[in-house]
Amino acid sequence: MTRTTDKVALNEWQAVGTVEEIISGKRRNTRLLGQDIIVEMDGEIPRMFENNANGGIGTEHPAQALYGHIWTTLGTPVKAPLDMPEFKEDGRRLVVCGALTVRASALRIVENFLDMAHFPYVHTGILGEEPITAVNDYKIEIREPEDEVWATECSFFQPQAAASADDGQVSQYMYRVSSPFVTVLYKTCPVVEGAWDLVGIFVQPKDEAECDVHTFMLVLDETSTMSDLVHFQQEIFLQDRSILENQIPPGLPLDPMDEIAIKADGSSMLYRRWLRNKGLTFGTHRGDGSSQAA
Numbered sequence: 001m002t003r004t005t006d007k008v009a010l011n012e013w014q015a016v017g018t019v020e021e022i023i024s025g026k027r028r029n030t031r032l033l034g035q036d037i038i039v040e041m042d043g044e045i046p047r048m049f050e051n052n053a054n055g056g057i058g059t060e061h062p063a064q065a066l067y068g069h070i071w072t073t074l075g076t077p078v079k080a081p082l083d084m085p086e087f088k089e090d091g092r093r094l095v096v097c098g099a100l101t102v103r104a105s106a107l108r109i110v111e112n113f114l115d116m117a118h119f120p121y122v123h124t125g126i127l128g129e130e131p132i133t134a135v136n137d138y139k140i141e142i143r144e145p146e147d148e149v150w151a152t153e154c155s156f157f158q159p160q161a162a163a164s165a166d167d168g169q170v171s172q173y174m175y176r177v178s179s180p181f182v183t184v185l186y187k188t189c190p191v192v193e194g195a196w197d198l199v200g201i202f203v204q205p206k207d208e209a210e211c212d213v214h215t216f217m218l219v220l221d222e223t224s225t226m227s228d229l230v231h232f233q234q235e236i237f238l239q240d241r242s243i244l245e246n247q248i249p250p251g252l253p254l255d256p257m258d259e260i261a262i263k264a265d266g267s268s269m270l271y272r273r274w275l276r277n278k279g280l281t282f283g284t285h286r287g288d289g290s291s292q293a294a
């Protein structure tokens with residue numbers, strides 16, 4: 001596809017690669033919102049250029065390094081990238097898990113991330129297990145002025161909630177969506193009482209129905225090795241991928257009438273309503289048949 005004209009999507013900051021992979025000398029040739037781009041480091045300074053059809057380097061756009069990733073935009077952002085103060089807390093380990101390509105809409109990927117009902121069926125023995133399948137009540141809200149979707153007071157019994165968990169626990173969760181493509185979950189830390197571990201995804205929408213999903217963890221865990229932590233997260237996400245790549249329609253429906261079809265899931269409904277109010281079309285299912293994701 002060609003570059004989208006959807007200003008809502010264009011005006012967001014997007015993660016498009018890890019600092020580590022690009023510092024190591026590899027230019028990253030990738031795509032964002034239908035536009036081929038080149039991401040590189042000029043010393044310590046991240047840069048992003050359009051990659052023209054003839055192979056030439058085109059217009060430069062703003063770029064910055066944040067949370068181990070390079071963030072960029074093809075538009076004029078109205079909002080700063082995700083603010084994650086926990087990043088500066090002592091004792092936290094940032095685990096950059098790398099990108100996984102998923103042939104699905106970014107919005108489907110974020111919505112799936114918010115969904116607890118699939119834990120016992122898709123992440124059996126890790127994030128859930130039959131017969132404990134009910135999703136307990138939780139609270140949802142749009143936070144202003146941040147303009148973020150939050151779901152709080154979520155809880156779920158988990159046989160192995162984290163790489164550091166020895167036993168099952170009832171995990172407490174909070175979900176936060178800071179942009180249509182960026183979401184973080186705060187989850188009971190199994191090793192430090194009263195603390196949260198953070199797990200998040202920065203979804204890079206390459207096209208309407210193909211993304212690179214950059215996953216990270218920000219955890220209080222001094223014992224697990226880096227590869228244990230990465231493996232734990234990748235195993236979970238690979239389980240999600242096969243579900244995501246088979247969702248029909250591929251684009252996320254935002255029509256209020258479609259909400260009736262969603263299983264009682266408040267966070268999903270609020271996310272869809274929030275996207276609809278923004279006027280986002282990229283990655284959505286349009287009933288008029290114009291969905292490029294279909």
Ligand SMILES: [Fe+2]
Pocket residue numbers: 112113118122123236240
């Ligand atoms: Fe999942």
